[in-house]
Amino acid sequence: MSGPEAGSTSGGPVAPPLEIHDLTVAYRDKPVLWGVDLEAPAGKLIGIVGPNGAGKSTLIKACMGLLPCASGWVKAFGHPVSESLGRIGYVPQRESVDWDFPVSVMDVVLMGRYGRVGLFRRPSAEDRRIARDCLDQVQMLPFADRQISNLSGGQQQRVFLARALAQESDLYFMDEPFAGVDAATEASIIALLQGLRDRGKTLFVVHHDLPTARDYFDWLLLLNLRVVAFGPTAEVFTPDLLQKTYGGRLTLLSEVAEAVRAKAR
Amino acid sequence: MTLVPDFSVQRVFVDPWTTGIDSHGMMALVTFLVGCTCGLVGNFLILRRMALMGDAISHSVLPGIAVAFLLTGSRGIGAMVLGAFVAAFATHLLVEGITRYSRVRPDAAIGIAFSTLFALGVVLVAVFADRVDLDQDCVLNGELPMIPLEPPVHLGSLSLGPPPLVRLAGLLVASVLLLALFYKELLLTSFDPGLAAALGLPVSAVHHGLMLWLALAVVASFEAVGAILVIALLILPGATAAILTERMVPRLVLGVVHAALSAIGGMHLSVALDCSPAGASVVAGGAWFTLAWLFSPTAGWVPRWWRSRGAA
Numbered sequence: 001m002s003g004p005e006a007g008s009t010s011g012g013p014v015a016p017p018l019e020i021h022d023l024t025v026a027y028r029d030k031p032v033l034w035g036v037d038l039e040a041p042a043g044k045l046i047g048i049v050g051p052n053g054a055g056k057s058t059l060i061k062a063c064m065g066l067l068p069c070a071s072g073w074v075k076a077f078g079h080p081v082s083e084s085l086g087r088i089g090y091v092p093q094r095e096s097v098d099w100d101f102p103v104s105v106m107d108v109v110l111m112g113r114y115g116r117v118g119l120f121r122r123p124s125a126e127d128r129r130i131a132r133d134c135l136d137q138v139q140m141l142p143f144a145d146r147q148i149s150n151l152s153g154g155q156q157q158r159v160f161l162a163r164a165l166a167q168e169s170d171l172y173f174m175d176e177p178f179a180g181v182d183a184a185t186e187a188s189i190i191a192l193l194q195g196l197r198d199r200g201k202t203l204f205v206v207h208h209d210l211p212t213a214r215d216y217f218d219w220l221l222l223l224n225l226r227v228v229a230f231g232p233t234a235e236v237f238t239p240d241l242l243q244k245t246y247g248g249r250l251t252l253l254s255e256v257a258e259a260v261r262a263k264a265r
Numbered sequence: 266m267t268l269v270p271d272f273s274v275q276r277v278f279v280d281p282w283t284t285g286i287d288s289h290g291m292m293a294l295v296t297f298l299v300g301c302t303c304g305l306v307g308n309f310l311i312l313r314r315m316a317l318m319g320d321a322i323s324h325s326v327l328p329g330i331a332v333a334f335l336l337t338g339s340r341g342i343g344a345m346v347l348g349a350f351v352a353a354f355a356t357h358l359l360v361e362g363i364t365r366y367s368r369v370r371p372d373a374a375i376g377i378a379f380s381t382l383f384a385l386g387v388v389l390v391a392v393f394a395d396r397v398d399l400d401q402d403c404v405l406n407g408e409l410p411m412i413p414l415e416p417p418v419h420l421g422s423l424s425l426g427p428p429p430l431v432r433l434a435g436l437l438v439a440s441v442l443l444l445a446l447f448y449k450e451l452l453l454t455s456f457d458p459g460l461a462a463a464l465g466l467p468v469s470a471v472h473h474g475l476m477l478w479l480a481l482a483v484v485a486s487f488e489a490v491g492a493i494l495v496i497a498l499l500i501l502p503g504a505t506a507a508i509l510t511e512r513m514v515p516r517l518v519l520g521v522v523h524a525a526l527s528a529i530g531g532m533h534l535s536v537a538l539d540c541s542p543a544g545a546s547v548v549a550g551g552a553w554f555t556l557a558w559l560f561s562p563t564a565g566w567v568p569r570w571w572r573s574r575g576a577a
Contacts, residue, residue, distance in 0.1 A: 064463045082465075090463040097457045101312065102513045111453050115464030120446050147511040167464075 015078025017042050017171045017202040018063065023072035025055070025062045031070070032058050034226045040204070040219075045197040047207045047217030047233075051246050054224045056206045057093065060173045063204075064090060076171055086115060089169035091160050091177050099149050105159050106144040109135055112166030127166075134165035137192060153180035161189060165196075172196070172203040179208070190216050210242070270539050277537045285536075291413040291430065293532040296546045298433035299486040300524025302440050303495060304502030306482050308513075308520055309475060311503045312455045317372060318360070318476070319499035321379035323483045323492040325349075325356040327404050328386030335393060342428070346484055353480035356382055357473075407491030409543045429488050436485045443478065444517075451475065452513065490543040501527070501550040508557045508564050526553055 018040040025033040033055040040046060048056045061067045063074050065081050076084035089112075109131040110123045117123050123131075135141045138158040143151065151159065157177055164172060174193075178186050193203055197218070204221070207213050213220060214237050222228040222236060222245040229236040229245075281289035303319075310316050326349040333348025334340070356378050363374035415427035425431050444451070454461045454471045462468045479499075486495045502520035510516055530553070531546025538545065559567050 061459070066459055066462050085463065085465040088463065090460055092457065092459045096459060098312075101456050102507070102511050102516055103452070103456065104512070107452075107513075108456075111449075111457070111460065114449055114453055114461075114466065117449065119450075122449070149511065163460075 014042070015075070016040055017077060018204070019075045019078075020063065021073050021075075023059075023062060023074060024070045025058055025067055026070040027058075032225070033062065036072070036227050038221070038227060038230050040202055042202050043197060043200045044218045045193055045203050045205070045216070046219040046221060047205055047213045048221045048223055049207055049210060049213050049245070050223035050228075054245075056223055057175050059223065060090075060175055060204065060206060064088060064173060084171075087170045089164040089167040089172040091164045091172070091174040093175045094153065094156055094160060094179060096175075099151070099156060101148065103148060104144070105135065105140060105146050105148060105151070106131060108148060108159050109144075109162045109166050112163035115167065130168070131162070131166050134162040135159075137165060138162045139188070154182055154185040157181050158185065158189070161192065170201055172201060172205075174203065174205045176206050176208060186212075213237075270537070272537060277533055281532050281536055288410075288413040289532050289536065289542075291427070292409050292535075292542045293528040293546075295409065295412055295430055295433060295489050296531055296543065297525050297528035298430070298437055299489055299495070300498045300502055300527055300546070300550070301521050302433065302437045302482045303486060303498040304506075304520035304524050305440055305444060305517060306475070306479050307499040307501075308503035308506065308516055309451055309455060310479070310499065311507060313475075315371075316500050317375045318357070318479065319483070319496050321356050321360060321375045322353045322476075322480055323487065323495050323499075324379040324383040325352040325386075326483065326487050326492045328352055328382050328389060329355075330404060331386050331389040331393075335389070342488075349484045349487065350480055352382065353483055354477065357476040357480065403491075404487065405491050405493050406541065407487060407489050407494065407543045409489050409541070412489060429485075432485050433489070436481060440478065440482070447471070447474070490546075494543050494547050497547040497550060498524070498527075501547070501554055505550075505554045505557045508554075508561045511563070523550065523553055 016039045018038075020036050020038050023033065023036040024031055032053075036059065048059065050056055058067060062069055063076075063081065064085075065074075074081050076088060081088070106128075110127060112134070113123050113127040113131065117127060132141060132144065135144055138161050140155065140158050140162060143155065143159075148156065148159065157180065161174075161177060164174070177189060177193075181189065193205065193216075196203060205217070207216065214233055217233055219231060220233050220236050221230045222241055224245050224247075229241045281293075307316070307319065310319055329349040329352025330345050331348075332352070333344045336348075337344040359378040359382075360371065360374045363369050363377060364371045367374075369377065412427050412429050415429070417424045417426050418428050418431045419425065426434075450461075450466055450471050453464075453466060454468050458468050461471075482499075483492070483495055486498065490498060502523040503516065505523045506516040506519035509519055527546045527550035530549030531542055534540070534549055535542035535545035557565070559565055562568055
């Protein structure tokens with residue numbers, strides 16, 4: 001299988017890009033994610049929202065096998081994640097790495113190719129061409145030779161995005177790709193993500209800002225230790241379900257009420 | 266008796282390269298090889314903020330050697346190196362174990378592991394003093410001046426040099442090869458272990474491999490410069506290079522340059538002051554670091570001050 005489209009033409013049921021069954025993750029015996037069950041549709045831009053400490057990053061890391069699961073399993077494209085890593089792209093939180101690291105923008109984007117380069121080999125001319133192309137897509141090509149410590153927050157985020165593009169995956173997990181970027185960058189990033197979705201990719205994006213979540217994402221995963229709701233944005237972005245997700249946090253709820261009213265108009 | 270011998274350009278700068286090349290040159294070469302290998306490993310320790318692991322592993326050499334003596338009763342280099350190596354790797358596993366299975370953070374775990382193991386070594390040497398004929402000074406400070414006197418290793422009719430020199434040269438060649446083969450894995454697991462794991466790279470195998478490399482470098486080096494000074498040679502080349510450049514490969518190369526300059530500077534210093542050549546090269550290495558710190562074109566204090574003066 002080379003992509004979701006290829007699977008559908010071969011006949012028979014198509015394995016979903018992501019299938020999670022009864023996933024529980026614990027940190028020092030304290031569960032931080034409880035009994036997550038879901039089956040993601042292909043070709044959707046999916047937002048993961050929930051309050052701080054809801055387990056959004058944990059869910060992403062557990063899906064990719066970066067954290068041990070207390071119970072349950074995760075499958076990507078019908079296979080255990082460890083067998084599907086070549087089809088999964090990852091954008092970690094920007095603060096998770098040391099931006100003083102002695103590498104250039106190009107070096108970082110090439111890292112996205114390392115999974116395909118293979119042991120004992122160096123990135124090829126083709127890998128470099130793909131990396132340059134990905135940098136171009138995020139308008140960072142002029143910065144290719146820049147040392148990464150000389151970048152602004154938004155530029156760093158775009159470099160991470162280019163690196164994920166270079167992975168040429170079918171399923172993406174992105175941990176707060178909009179954190180610390182300006183409005184113009186945010187708009188160009190969301191356009192890029194929608195472009196990926198239009199090419200049949202499935203994207204899970206951890207997002208912090210509720211009002212924009214409704215506009216950005218096709219589907220939403222409302223998370224607070226458990227899955228509160230998972231479905232098309234129009235169906236799950238309701239005051240009722242959001243209140244269940246965020247509890248009684250007044251400012252936020254009034255914000256949401258505002259957003260829902262605006263939608264009704 | 267004067268504290269500092271009379272200074273003579275001939276004796277300090279010329280003689281080591283001419284009449285004294287057999288001993289001084291050999292000692293400088295050994296120091297350079299130590300600084301090279303340790304500097305290459307050290308660059309990655311610095312990137313991973315694990316500089317203290319060098320301390321930990323070098324301190325564990327003492328108990329390792331003591332136990333090797335007790336078990337084998339042999340002072341042969343084989344038992345010594347094996348004992349030191351096992352202890353060095355055990356230290357790494359102990360630090361990992363403490364970090365993973367307790368709430369103690371890695372820096373504290375390193376502190377616990379190496380101080381305890383080192384103390385264990387001191388106790389072992391003291392308790393079994395009658396059976397362990399071990400010179401602690403040698404383990405801690407090395408015996409660089411003895412190396413040129415050792416009978417050389419022969420390959421056929423070719424004399425390769427004293428055994429420690431041959432061992433260190435072999436390790437350096439192996440280190441450069443390993444670095445070339447696993448460069449991208451080392452780079453990515455240091456920069457972003459999360460992505461490395463997500464790409465299916467063997468993150469923990471690379472980590473264990475790096476610690477294995479560190480243990481080998483330390484064990485091969487302590488004989489020459491001692492278990493304490495090796496810590497300096499692990500960190501100084503990489504730290505100096507980090508001040509001078511923001512790119513990885515130039516950093517590795519500058520680390521090698523630093524090792525060479527430290528060895529040569531140490532040779533002249535030890536002749537001038539008539540002191541331990543190992544100690545003198547670390548002092549020289551520290552001096553090069555200070556110079557880089559002050560005068561690095563990008564990050565140095567003096568150029569920065571000069572630029573701000575021009576701007577004002």
